[in-house]
Amino acid sequence: MKCATVTIIGRPSAGKSTLVNTICEAKVSITARTPQTTRNAIKGIYTDSRGQLVFTDTPGYHTSDKQFNKRLQDVALSALEDSDIILYVIDASRQPGEEEEAIAGLLSKITKTPVICGINKADILTEIQKETATSFLQKQLPASPVLTFSAQEDTGIDELLITLFSHAPESEPLYPEETFTDQPLEFRIAEIIREKAIRLSREELPHSIFVEVSDLEYNEEESKVWVRAFINVERESQKGMVVGKGGDNIKKIRKESFKDIKKIFPDLQLTIDLRVKTQEKWRQDSGLLDKLLT
Template sequence: MTKCATTAVIGRPSVGKSTLINTICESKVSITSPTPNTTRNAIRGIYTDSRGQIIFTDTPGYHISEKKFNKHMIDIARESLEECDSVLYIMDATRAPGDEENAVKDLLSTLKVPVICCINKTDILTDKQKEKARAWLEENMSGRTILEISASEDEGVDEVLIELFKTAPEGPMLYGEDARTDQNLEFRISEIIREKAMNSVRAEIPHSIFVELADLEYNKEENKVWIRAFITVERDSQKGILVGKGGANIKKIRVQSFKEIKRIFPSSSLELDLRVRVNSKWKSNDNILLSVFRETQE
Protein backbone atom coordinates (compact mmCIF):
# COMPACT_ATOMS: atom_id res chain seq x y z
CA MET A 1 0.00 0.00 0.00
CA THR A 2 1.31 3.46 -0.86
CA LYS A 3 1.39 6.33 1.57
CA CYS A 4 -0.07 9.76 0.98
CA ALA A 5 0.22 12.85 3.18
CA THR A 6 -0.38 16.56 2.98
CA THR A 7 2.38 18.57 4.61
CA ALA A 8 2.17 22.28 5.41
CA VAL A 9 5.48 24.11 5.12
CA ILE A 10 5.60 26.86 7.73
CA GLY A 11 8.15 29.39 8.92
CA ARG A 12 9.10 33.04 9.05
CA PRO A 13 9.45 34.97 5.78
CA SER A 14 12.57 34.20 3.72
CA VAL A 15 13.62 31.06 5.59
CA GLY A 16 13.59 29.06 2.34
CA LYS A 17 10.18 27.33 2.34
CA SER A 18 9.59 27.76 -1.39
CA THR A 19 13.20 26.87 -2.24
CA LEU A 20 12.85 23.60 -0.33
CA ILE A 21 9.62 22.66 -2.10
CA ASN A 22 11.21 23.39 -5.48
CA THR A 23 14.23 21.26 -4.61
CA ILE A 24 12.09 18.34 -3.42
CA CYS A 25 9.72 18.52 -6.41
CA GLU A 26 12.65 19.04 -8.83
CA SER A 27 10.61 21.74 -10.47
CA LYS A 28 9.90 25.45 -10.14
CA VAL A 29 6.65 25.12 -8.25
CA SER A 30 6.78 28.30 -6.20
CA ILE A 31 8.63 31.54 -6.88
CA THR A 32 11.52 32.65 -4.67
CA SER A 33 13.39 35.87 -3.96
CA PRO A 34 15.61 37.39 -1.29
CA THR A 35 12.73 39.72 -0.36
CA PRO A 36 10.58 38.60 2.60
CA ASN A 37 6.89 37.89 1.89
CA THR A 38 7.46 36.59 -1.62
CA THR A 39 4.88 33.80 -1.40
CA ARG A 40 1.34 35.16 -1.07
CA ASN A 41 -0.80 32.03 -1.60
CA ALA A 42 -1.16 28.42 -0.49
CA ILE A 43 0.73 26.72 -3.32
CA ARG A 44 0.77 22.98 -3.81
CA GLY A 45 3.96 21.10 -4.65
CA ILE A 46 3.68 17.35 -5.27
CA TYR A 47 6.39 14.73 -4.70
CA THR A 48 5.94 11.10 -5.72
CA ASP A 49 8.15 8.02 -5.50
CA SER A 50 7.72 4.29 -4.80
CA ARG A 51 6.84 5.06 -1.16
CA GLY A 52 3.85 7.17 -2.20
CA GLN A 53 3.06 10.85 -2.41
CA ILE A 54 3.68 13.93 -0.28
CA ILE A 55 1.57 16.95 -1.13
CA PHE A 56 3.31 20.06 0.18
CA THR A 57 1.51 23.30 0.81
CA ASP A 58 3.85 26.26 0.52
CA THR A 59 2.63 29.11 2.67
CA PRO A 60 3.30 32.84 3.04
CA GLY A 61 6.00 33.57 5.63
CA TYR A 62 4.44 33.76 9.11
CA HIS A 63 4.99 37.17 10.68
CA ILE A 64 3.40 39.81 12.86
CA SER A 65 1.54 42.66 11.18
CA GLU A 66 -1.68 44.58 11.51
CA LYS A 67 -1.79 45.59 7.83
CA LYS A 68 -4.79 44.25 5.94
CA PHE A 69 -2.66 42.88 3.12
CA ASN A 70 -0.31 41.04 5.50
CA LYS A 71 -3.17 39.71 7.61
CA HIS A 72 -4.49 37.93 4.53
CA MET A 73 -1.14 36.19 4.12
CA ILE A 74 -0.95 35.28 7.81
CA ASP A 75 -4.46 33.77 7.60
CA ILE A 76 -3.48 31.67 4.59
CA ALA A 77 -0.51 30.24 6.50
CA ARG A 78 -2.70 29.52 9.51
CA GLU A 79 -5.46 27.88 7.48
CA SER A 80 -3.01 25.52 5.79
CA LEU A 81 -2.44 23.88 9.18
CA GLU A 82 -6.08 22.95 9.57
CA GLU A 83 -6.11 19.99 7.24
CA CYS A 84 -2.57 18.70 7.08
CA ASP A 85 -1.14 15.34 8.13
CA SER A 86 2.23 16.82 9.10
CA VAL A 87 4.11 20.09 9.30
CA LEU A 88 7.58 21.06 8.13
CA TYR A 89 8.74 23.91 10.27
CA ILE A 90 11.61 25.73 8.55
CA MET A 91 14.01 27.91 10.45
CA ASP A 92 16.74 30.20 9.14
CA ALA A 93 19.48 30.25 11.76
CA THR A 94 21.33 33.15 10.13
CA ARG A 95 18.87 35.34 12.04
CA ALA A 96 18.42 35.03 15.80
CA PRO A 97 14.99 33.80 16.92
CA GLY A 98 12.81 36.74 17.91
CA ASP A 99 9.14 37.64 18.25
CA GLU A 100 8.31 36.12 14.88
CA GLU A 101 9.93 32.79 15.71
CA ASN A 102 7.94 32.78 18.95
CA ALA A 103 4.77 33.49 16.98
CA VAL A 104 5.45 30.43 14.78
CA LYS A 105 6.13 28.35 17.88
CA ASP A 106 2.81 29.46 19.44
CA LEU A 107 1.02 28.70 16.20
CA LEU A 108 2.36 25.14 16.22
CA SER A 109 2.07 24.51 19.94
CA THR A 110 -1.50 23.15 19.88
CA LEU A 111 -1.07 20.97 16.80
CA LYS A 112 -1.65 17.25 17.16
CA VAL A 113 0.11 16.25 13.91
CA PRO A 114 3.85 15.48 13.63
CA VAL A 115 6.06 18.54 13.26
CA ILE A 116 9.50 18.15 11.71
CA CYS A 117 11.85 21.06 12.38
CA CYS A 118 14.44 21.92 9.73
CA ILE A 119 17.34 24.26 10.35
CA ASN A 120 17.91 25.54 6.82
CA LYS A 121 20.82 27.25 5.04
CA THR A 122 23.48 25.01 6.61
CA ASP A 123 25.70 25.89 3.64
CA ILE A 124 26.22 29.37 5.13
CA LEU A 125 25.75 28.70 8.85
CA THR A 126 28.55 28.78 11.40
CA ASP A 127 28.69 25.99 13.97
CA LYS A 128 27.66 28.51 16.60
CA GLN A 129 24.54 29.53 14.64
CA LYS A 130 23.58 25.86 14.21
CA GLU A 131 24.05 25.17 17.93
CA LYS A 132 21.96 28.20 18.89
CA ALA A 133 19.13 27.19 16.57
CA ARG A 134 19.20 23.63 17.82
CA ALA A 135 19.16 24.77 21.46
CA TRP A 136 16.19 27.05 20.73
CA LEU A 137 14.29 24.24 19.02
CA GLU A 138 15.09 21.73 21.77
CA GLU A 139 13.74 24.17 24.32
CA ASN A 140 10.71 25.38 22.40
CA MET A 141 9.76 22.39 20.25
CA SER A 142 10.82 19.65 22.59
CA GLY A 143 10.24 16.11 21.42
CA ARG A 144 10.03 17.11 17.75
CA THR A 145 12.47 15.77 15.16
CA ILE A 146 15.18 18.29 14.26
CA LEU A 147 17.03 18.10 10.94
CA GLU A 148 19.70 20.27 9.36
CA ILE A 149 19.34 21.03 5.67
CA SER A 150 20.39 23.24 2.83
CA ALA A 151 17.37 23.65 0.57
CA SER A 152 19.31 25.44 -2.14
CA GLU A 153 22.22 22.96 -2.16
CA ASP A 154 19.97 19.89 -1.80
CA GLU A 155 21.68 18.71 1.38
CA GLY A 156 19.81 16.74 4.03
CA VAL A 157 16.65 16.83 1.92
CA ASP A 158 16.38 13.03 1.54
CA GLU A 159 16.18 12.78 5.34
CA VAL A 160 13.24 15.19 5.30
CA LEU A 161 11.38 12.85 2.95
CA ILE A 162 12.28 9.81 5.07
CA GLU A 163 10.79 11.50 8.16
CA LEU A 164 7.66 12.60 6.28
CA PHE A 165 7.01 9.14 4.86
CA LYS A 166 7.52 7.60 8.32
CA THR A 167 4.41 9.33 9.64
CA ALA A 168 2.40 9.53 6.40
CA PRO A 169 -0.90 7.63 6.53
CA GLU A 170 -1.47 4.77 4.12
CA GLY A 171 -3.74 5.65 1.25
CA PRO A 172 -4.04 6.07 -2.49
CA MET A 173 -2.13 8.85 -4.23
CA LEU A 174 -4.28 11.91 -4.89
CA TYR A 175 -2.43 13.10 -8.02
CA GLY A 176 -0.87 11.40 -11.02
CA GLU A 177 2.74 10.21 -10.74
CA ASP A 178 4.06 13.01 -12.95
CA ALA A 179 2.16 15.85 -11.25
CA ARG A 180 4.36 18.52 -9.68
CA THR A 181 1.70 21.09 -8.84
CA ASP A 182 -1.99 21.82 -9.37
CA GLN A 183 -1.76 25.53 -10.13
CA ASN A 184 -3.82 26.94 -12.94
CA LEU A 185 -2.09 28.35 -15.99
CA GLU A 186 -2.96 32.01 -15.36
CA PHE A 187 -1.58 31.86 -11.84
CA ARG A 188 1.66 30.16 -12.91
CA ILE A 189 2.30 32.70 -15.63
CA SER A 190 1.57 35.72 -13.45
CA GLU A 191 3.84 34.30 -10.72
CA ILE A 192 6.73 33.80 -13.16
CA ILE A 193 6.44 37.44 -14.21
CA ARG A 194 6.15 38.58 -10.58
CA GLU A 195 9.31 36.68 -9.68
CA LYS A 196 11.33 38.26 -12.49
CA ALA A 197 9.94 41.72 -11.65
CA MET A 198 10.61 41.32 -7.90
CA ASN A 199 14.15 40.10 -8.48
CA SER A 200 14.94 43.05 -10.77
CA VAL A 201 14.39 45.72 -8.11
CA ARG A 202 15.30 46.38 -4.49
CA ALA A 203 14.24 47.86 -1.17
CA GLU A 204 10.48 48.24 -0.83
CA ILE A 205 9.60 47.96 -4.52
CA PRO A 206 9.21 44.13 -4.62
CA HIS A 207 6.45 44.42 -2.01
CA SER A 208 4.60 46.92 -4.19
CA ILE A 209 4.36 44.60 -7.21
CA PHE A 210 1.21 42.89 -8.31
CA VAL A 211 0.90 41.07 -11.66
CA GLU A 212 -2.35 40.56 -13.47
CA LEU A 213 -2.88 38.64 -16.68
CA ALA A 214 -5.07 40.74 -18.96
CA ASP A 215 -5.13 38.27 -21.87
CA LEU A 216 -4.13 34.70 -22.48
CA GLU A 217 -5.13 33.59 -25.96
CA TYR A 218 -4.29 30.55 -27.99
CA ASN A 219 -4.57 30.79 -31.78
CA LYS A 220 -4.91 27.19 -32.93
CA GLU A 221 -4.42 27.88 -36.66
CA GLU A 222 -1.14 29.69 -36.13
CA ASN A 223 -0.20 27.62 -33.04
CA LYS A 224 0.50 30.86 -31.23
CA VAL A 225 0.07 31.85 -27.58
CA TRP A 226 -0.50 35.52 -26.89
CA ILE A 227 -0.12 36.86 -23.37
CA ARG A 228 -0.58 40.37 -22.11
CA ALA A 229 0.12 41.14 -18.46
CA PHE A 230 0.04 44.25 -16.33
CA ILE A 231 2.66 44.79 -13.65
CA THR A 232 1.19 47.17 -11.10
CA VAL A 233 3.29 49.19 -8.67
CA GLU A 234 2.27 51.73 -6.06
CA ARG A 235 4.15 54.86 -7.17
CA ASP A 236 5.31 56.66 -10.32
CA SER A 237 8.90 56.56 -9.08
CA GLN A 238 8.64 52.76 -8.76
CA LYS A 239 7.31 52.54 -12.30
CA GLY A 240 10.34 54.51 -13.50
CA ILE A 241 12.71 52.06 -11.81
CA LEU A 242 10.82 48.98 -12.98
CA VAL A 243 10.80 50.19 -16.59
CA GLY A 244 14.44 51.31 -16.32
CA LYS A 245 16.53 53.61 -18.49
CA GLY A 246 15.33 53.36 -22.06
CA GLY A 247 13.13 50.42 -20.98
CA ALA A 248 16.18 48.29 -20.16
CA ASN A 249 14.76 46.74 -16.98
CA ILE A 250 11.34 45.84 -18.32
CA LYS A 251 13.09 44.27 -21.34
CA LYS A 252 15.13 42.14 -18.96
CA ILE A 253 11.98 41.10 -17.07
CA ARG A 254 10.34 40.25 -20.39
CA VAL A 255 13.26 38.15 -21.66
CA GLN A 256 13.55 36.20 -18.39
CA SER A 257 9.78 35.66 -18.13
CA PHE A 258 9.56 34.64 -21.79
CA LYS A 259 12.21 31.95 -21.32
CA GLU A 260 10.38 30.38 -18.40
CA ILE A 261 6.85 30.70 -19.81
CA LYS A 262 8.06 29.15 -23.09
CA ARG A 263 8.75 25.93 -21.17
CA ILE A 264 5.01 25.69 -20.52
CA PHE A 265 4.32 26.00 -24.29
CA PRO A 266 7.35 24.31 -25.85
CA SER A 267 5.81 23.71 -29.28
CA SER A 268 3.94 27.00 -29.77
CA SER A 269 5.22 30.41 -30.71
CA LEU A 270 4.81 32.86 -27.87
CA GLU A 271 4.14 36.56 -27.73
CA LEU A 272 4.49 38.28 -24.36
CA ASP A 273 3.39 41.85 -23.89
CA LEU A 274 4.19 43.42 -20.50
CA ARG A 275 2.83 46.80 -19.38
CA VAL A 276 3.63 48.64 -16.16
CA ARG A 277 1.00 50.76 -14.46
CA VAL A 278 0.56 52.60 -11.17
CA ASN A 279 -2.19 52.17 -8.61
CA SER A 280 -1.30 53.72 -5.27
CA LYS A 281 -4.19 51.96 -3.53
CA TRP A 282 -4.07 48.45 -4.94
CA LYS A 283 -3.25 46.91 -1.55
CA SER A 284 -6.45 48.24 -0.07
CA ASN A 285 -8.68 47.55 -3.08
CA ASP A 286 -10.92 44.61 -2.18
CA ASN A 287 -11.35 43.45 -5.78
CA ILE A 288 -7.61 43.36 -6.33
CA LEU A 289 -7.08 41.59 -3.02
CA LEU A 290 -9.59 38.96 -4.08
CA SER A 291 -7.51 38.43 -7.18
CA VAL A 292 -4.16 38.37 -5.33
CA PHE A 293 -5.39 35.90 -2.71
CA ARG A 294 -7.49 33.75 -5.03
CA GLU A 295 -7.38 29.97 -5.12
CA THR A 296 -4.48 28.83 -7.23
CA GLN A 297 -5.70 25.42 -8.35
CA GLU A 298 -6.76 24.41 -11.83
Protein backbone atom coordinates in the same frame (compact mmCIF):
# COMPACT_ATOMS: atom_id res chain seq x y z
CA MET B 1 1.16 3.53 -0.59
CA LYS B 2 1.55 6.51 1.65
CA CYS B 3 0.11 9.92 1.06
CA ALA B 4 0.26 13.04 3.21
CA THR B 5 -0.48 16.72 2.94
CA VAL B 6 2.42 18.73 4.33
CA THR B 7 2.08 22.42 5.14
CA ILE B 8 5.34 24.36 5.24
CA ILE B 9 5.47 27.29 7.62
CA GLY B 10 8.24 29.65 8.65
CA ARG B 11 9.45 33.23 8.69
CA PRO B 12 9.83 35.21 5.48
CA SER B 13 12.96 34.21 3.53
CA ALA B 14 13.52 30.98 5.50
CA GLY B 15 13.71 29.14 2.18
CA LYS B 16 10.27 27.48 2.14
CA SER B 17 9.66 27.99 -1.57
CA THR B 18 13.22 26.98 -2.50
CA LEU B 19 12.62 23.76 -0.54
CA VAL B 20 9.40 22.94 -2.40
CA ASN B 21 11.12 23.55 -5.73
CA THR B 22 14.09 21.35 -4.80
CA ILE B 23 11.88 18.49 -3.61
CA CYS B 24 9.52 18.68 -6.59
CA GLU B 25 12.42 19.20 -9.03
CA ALA B 26 10.40 21.94 -10.71
CA LYS B 27 9.73 25.62 -10.42
CA VAL B 28 6.56 25.40 -8.37
CA SER B 29 6.88 28.53 -6.27
CA ILE B 30 8.76 31.74 -6.96
CA THR B 31 11.74 32.72 -4.80
CA ALA B 32 13.68 35.91 -4.08
CA ARG B 33 16.04 37.44 -1.57
CA THR B 34 13.42 39.94 -0.45
CA PRO B 35 11.04 38.78 2.30
CA GLN B 36 7.36 38.06 1.67
CA THR B 37 7.77 36.76 -1.82
CA THR B 38 5.11 34.07 -1.57
CA ARG B 39 1.56 35.40 -1.21
CA ASN B 40 -0.57 32.31 -1.73
CA ALA B 41 -0.94 28.76 -0.49
CA ILE B 42 0.90 27.02 -3.32
CA LYS B 43 0.83 23.28 -3.84
CA GLY B 44 3.89 21.32 -4.88
CA ILE B 45 3.45 17.58 -5.35
CA TYR B 46 6.18 14.95 -4.93
CA THR B 47 5.61 11.30 -5.87
CA ASP B 48 7.94 8.29 -5.70
CA SER B 49 7.64 4.55 -5.04
CA ARG B 50 6.87 5.24 -1.37
CA GLY B 51 3.82 7.33 -2.20
CA GLN B 52 2.96 11.01 -2.46
CA LEU B 53 3.63 14.16 -0.46
CA VAL B 54 1.42 17.13 -1.25
CA PHE B 55 3.24 20.21 0.02
CA THR B 56 1.60 23.57 0.62
CA ASP B 57 4.07 26.43 0.51
CA THR B 58 2.79 29.43 2.48
CA PRO B 59 3.59 33.15 2.83
CA GLY B 60 6.33 33.87 5.35
CA TYR B 61 4.82 34.34 8.79
CA HIS B 62 5.44 37.95 9.73
CA THR B 63 3.89 39.56 12.79
CA SER B 64 2.49 42.95 11.82
CA ASP B 65 -0.78 44.83 12.17
CA LYS B 66 -0.95 46.00 8.57
CA GLN B 67 -3.95 44.63 6.70
CA PHE B 68 -1.83 43.16 3.91
CA ASN B 69 0.46 41.31 6.32
CA LYS B 70 -2.48 40.03 8.33
CA ARG B 71 -4.03 38.66 5.19
CA LEU B 72 -0.78 36.85 4.37
CA GLN B 73 -0.76 35.44 7.91
CA ASP B 74 -4.32 34.20 7.39
CA VAL B 75 -3.29 32.40 4.21
CA ALA B 76 -0.51 30.62 6.14
CA LEU B 77 -2.67 29.80 9.14
CA SER B 78 -5.57 28.40 7.20
CA ALA B 79 -3.17 26.10 5.33
CA LEU B 80 -2.26 24.54 8.68
CA GLU B 81 -5.80 23.29 9.15
CA ASP B 82 -6.46 19.80 7.83
CA SER B 83 -2.82 19.14 7.01
CA ASP B 84 -1.43 15.69 7.91
CA ILE B 85 2.04 17.00 8.75
CA ILE B 86 3.46 20.47 9.48
CA LEU B 87 6.99 21.23 8.35
CA TYR B 88 8.42 24.18 10.24
CA VAL B 89 11.41 25.66 8.38
CA ILE B 90 13.83 27.97 10.10
CA ASP B 91 16.75 29.95 8.76
CA ALA B 92 19.35 29.58 11.48
CA SER B 93 21.60 32.21 9.96
CA ARG B 94 19.33 34.71 11.73
CA GLN B 95 18.75 34.82 15.49
CA PRO B 96 15.40 33.25 16.49
CA GLY B 97 13.89 36.43 18.01
CA GLU B 98 10.26 37.38 18.60
CA GLU B 99 8.87 36.27 15.28
CA GLU B 100 10.33 32.77 15.51
CA GLU B 101 8.99 32.50 19.06
CA ALA B 102 5.52 33.48 17.84
CA ILE B 103 5.53 30.70 15.23
CA ALA B 104 7.01 28.10 17.59
CA GLY B 105 4.46 29.13 20.25
CA LEU B 106 1.64 28.68 17.78
CA LEU B 107 2.88 25.26 16.68
CA SER B 108 3.43 24.08 20.26
CA LYS B 109 -0.35 24.32 20.79
CA ILE B 110 -1.07 21.98 17.90
CA THR B 111 -1.39 18.50 19.29
CA LYS B 112 -3.25 16.51 16.65
CA THR B 113 -0.76 17.08 13.79
CA PRO B 114 2.91 16.03 13.84
CA VAL B 115 5.32 18.98 13.52
CA ILE B 116 8.68 18.29 11.86
CA CYS B 117 11.35 20.97 12.27
CA GLY B 118 13.82 21.77 9.53
CA ILE B 119 16.89 23.94 9.91
CA ASN B 120 17.59 25.25 6.43
CA LYS B 121 20.64 26.90 4.81
CA ALA B 122 23.04 24.33 6.29
CA ASP B 123 25.52 25.38 3.59
CA ILE B 124 26.15 28.74 5.26
CA LEU B 125 25.65 27.93 8.94
CA THR B 126 28.33 27.90 11.61
CA GLU B 127 28.28 25.15 14.24
CA ILE B 128 27.16 27.72 16.82
CA GLN B 129 24.22 28.80 14.66
CA LYS B 130 23.17 25.16 14.20
CA GLU B 131 23.39 24.56 17.97
CA THR B 132 21.44 27.73 18.78
CA ALA B 133 18.66 26.74 16.39
CA THR B 134 18.59 23.13 17.59
CA SER B 135 18.32 24.11 21.24
CA PHE B 136 15.65 26.71 20.42
CA LEU B 137 13.58 24.04 18.65
CA GLN B 138 14.14 21.38 21.31
CA LYS B 139 12.99 23.82 23.99
CA GLN B 140 9.97 25.12 22.07
CA LEU B 141 8.86 21.88 20.42
CA PRO B 142 10.38 19.02 22.43
CA ALA B 143 8.32 16.31 20.72
CA SER B 144 9.38 17.29 17.19
CA PRO B 145 12.25 15.74 15.24
CA VAL B 146 14.82 18.29 14.05
CA LEU B 147 16.55 17.88 10.68
CA THR B 148 19.18 20.04 9.05
CA PHE B 149 19.39 20.56 5.28
CA SER B 150 20.15 22.96 2.50
CA ALA B 151 17.24 23.52 0.16
CA GLN B 152 19.48 25.43 -2.20
CA GLU B 153 22.31 22.90 -2.35
CA ASP B 154 19.99 19.88 -2.18
CA THR B 155 21.71 18.30 0.81
CA GLY B 156 19.92 16.52 3.64
CA ILE B 157 16.70 16.38 1.59
CA ASP B 158 16.61 12.55 1.34
CA GLU B 159 16.60 12.31 5.14
CA LEU B 160 13.82 14.88 5.29
CA LEU B 161 11.72 12.84 2.84
CA ILE B 162 12.31 9.67 4.88
CA THR B 163 11.04 11.45 8.01
CA LEU B 164 8.03 12.90 6.22
CA PHE B 165 7.05 9.54 4.74
CA SER B 166 7.45 7.91 8.16
CA HIS B 167 4.73 10.27 9.46
CA ALA B 168 2.48 9.88 6.40
CA PRO B 169 -0.71 7.81 6.66
CA GLU B 170 -1.43 4.85 4.38
CA SER B 171 -3.55 6.23 1.59
CA GLU B 172 -3.93 6.43 -2.17
CA PRO B 173 -2.26 9.36 -4.01
CA LEU B 174 -4.35 12.52 -4.34
CA TYR B 175 -2.87 13.50 -7.73
CA PRO B 176 -1.64 11.60 -10.81
CA GLU B 177 2.06 10.71 -10.60
CA GLU B 178 3.29 13.29 -13.15
CA THR B 179 1.54 16.26 -11.49
CA PHE B 180 3.84 18.69 -9.67
CA THR B 181 1.43 21.55 -9.02
CA ASP B 182 -2.25 22.40 -9.28
CA GLN B 183 -1.84 26.08 -10.14
CA PRO B 184 -3.82 27.48 -13.06
CA LEU B 185 -1.67 28.44 -16.02
CA GLU B 186 -2.42 32.18 -15.81
CA PHE B 187 -1.35 32.18 -12.16
CA ARG B 188 1.93 30.41 -12.92
CA ILE B 189 2.72 32.90 -15.65
CA ALA B 190 1.83 35.89 -13.44
CA GLU B 191 4.05 34.52 -10.67
CA ILE B 192 7.02 34.03 -13.01
CA ILE B 193 6.72 37.65 -14.16
CA ARG B 194 6.36 38.84 -10.56
CA GLU B 195 9.53 36.94 -9.62
CA LYS B 196 11.53 38.63 -12.37
CA ALA B 197 10.05 42.04 -11.52
CA ILE B 198 10.94 41.55 -7.84
CA ARG B 199 14.44 40.36 -8.61
CA LEU B 200 15.04 43.26 -10.99
CA SER B 201 13.74 46.02 -8.77
CA ARG B 202 15.04 47.95 -5.80
CA GLU B 203 14.26 47.47 -2.11
CA GLU B 204 10.89 49.13 -1.69
CA LEU B 205 9.27 47.98 -4.91
CA PRO B 206 8.75 44.21 -4.48
CA HIS B 207 5.91 44.65 -2.00
CA SER B 208 4.19 47.19 -4.24
CA ILE B 209 3.95 44.88 -7.22
CA PHE B 210 1.28 42.48 -8.34
CA VAL B 211 0.94 40.92 -11.77
CA GLU B 212 -2.17 40.00 -13.69
CA VAL B 213 -2.34 38.04 -16.92
CA SER B 214 -5.17 39.65 -18.86
CA ASP B 215 -5.01 37.52 -22.01
CA LEU B 216 -3.69 34.10 -22.89
CA GLU B 217 -4.45 33.16 -26.48
CA TYR B 218 -3.53 30.09 -28.48
CA ASN B 219 -3.36 29.68 -32.21
CA GLU B 220 -3.07 25.93 -32.53
CA GLU B 221 -2.85 25.91 -36.31
CA GLU B 222 0.22 28.13 -36.23
CA SER B 223 1.57 26.68 -32.93
CA LYS B 224 1.56 30.09 -31.28
CA VAL B 225 0.74 31.33 -27.81
CA TRP B 226 0.30 34.98 -26.90
CA VAL B 227 0.38 36.39 -23.36
CA ARG B 228 -0.55 39.88 -22.27
CA ALA B 229 0.31 40.78 -18.67
CA PHE B 230 0.27 43.89 -16.51
CA ILE B 231 2.76 44.65 -13.79
CA ASN B 232 0.77 46.74 -11.33
CA VAL B 233 2.43 49.20 -8.96
CA GLU B 234 0.97 51.33 -6.19
CA ARG B 235 2.08 54.77 -7.25
CA GLU B 236 2.56 56.55 -10.56
CA SER B 237 6.17 57.31 -9.57
CA GLN B 238 6.94 53.58 -9.34
CA LYS B 239 6.07 52.95 -12.98
CA GLY B 240 9.29 54.53 -14.14
CA MET B 241 11.28 52.37 -11.73
CA VAL B 242 9.84 49.22 -13.27
CA VAL B 243 10.24 50.45 -16.83
CA GLY B 244 13.79 51.76 -16.31
CA LYS B 245 15.83 54.12 -18.46
CA GLY B 246 14.81 53.78 -22.08
CA GLY B 247 12.73 50.73 -21.13
CA ASP B 248 15.84 48.82 -20.07
CA ASN B 249 14.40 47.24 -16.97
CA ILE B 250 11.09 46.10 -18.40
CA LYS B 251 12.99 44.57 -21.33
CA LYS B 252 15.08 42.58 -18.86
CA ILE B 253 11.96 41.49 -16.95
CA ARG B 254 10.38 40.36 -20.22
CA LYS B 255 13.52 38.52 -21.34
CA GLU B 256 13.95 36.67 -18.03
CA SER B 257 10.22 35.85 -17.86
CA PHE B 258 10.32 34.58 -21.42
CA LYS B 259 12.96 31.95 -20.54
CA ASP B 260 10.81 30.45 -17.77
CA ILE B 261 7.44 30.79 -19.50
CA LYS B 262 8.87 29.16 -22.63
CA LYS B 263 9.51 26.03 -20.52
CA ILE B 264 5.74 25.79 -20.03
CA PHE B 265 5.17 25.93 -23.81
CA PRO B 266 8.29 24.27 -25.28
CA ASP B 267 6.63 23.55 -28.63
CA LEU B 268 4.86 26.84 -29.20
CA GLN B 269 6.07 30.17 -30.50
CA LEU B 270 5.66 32.50 -27.52
CA THR B 271 4.92 36.23 -27.55
CA ILE B 272 4.74 38.23 -24.33
CA ASP B 273 3.22 41.69 -24.25
CA LEU B 274 4.19 43.21 -20.90
CA ARG B 275 2.85 46.53 -19.60
CA VAL B 276 3.01 48.53 -16.40
CA LYS B 277 -0.02 50.04 -14.73
CA THR B 278 -0.80 51.93 -11.52
CA GLN B 279 -3.46 50.74 -9.09
CA GLU B 280 -3.37 53.25 -6.27
CA LYS B 281 -3.18 51.70 -2.78
CA TRP B 282 -4.10 48.24 -4.05
CA ARG B 283 -2.76 46.67 -0.85
CA GLN B 284 -5.63 48.31 1.02
CA ASP B 285 -8.32 47.14 -1.39
CA SER B 286 -10.05 44.25 0.42
CA GLY B 287 -11.97 43.12 -2.67
CA LEU B 288 -8.81 42.85 -4.73
CA LEU B 289 -6.95 41.13 -1.89
CA ASP B 290 -9.76 38.56 -1.74
CA LYS B 291 -8.93 37.70 -5.35
CA LEU B 292 -5.15 37.89 -5.06
CA LEU B 293 -4.45 36.22 -1.71
CA THR B 294 -5.83 32.74 -1.62
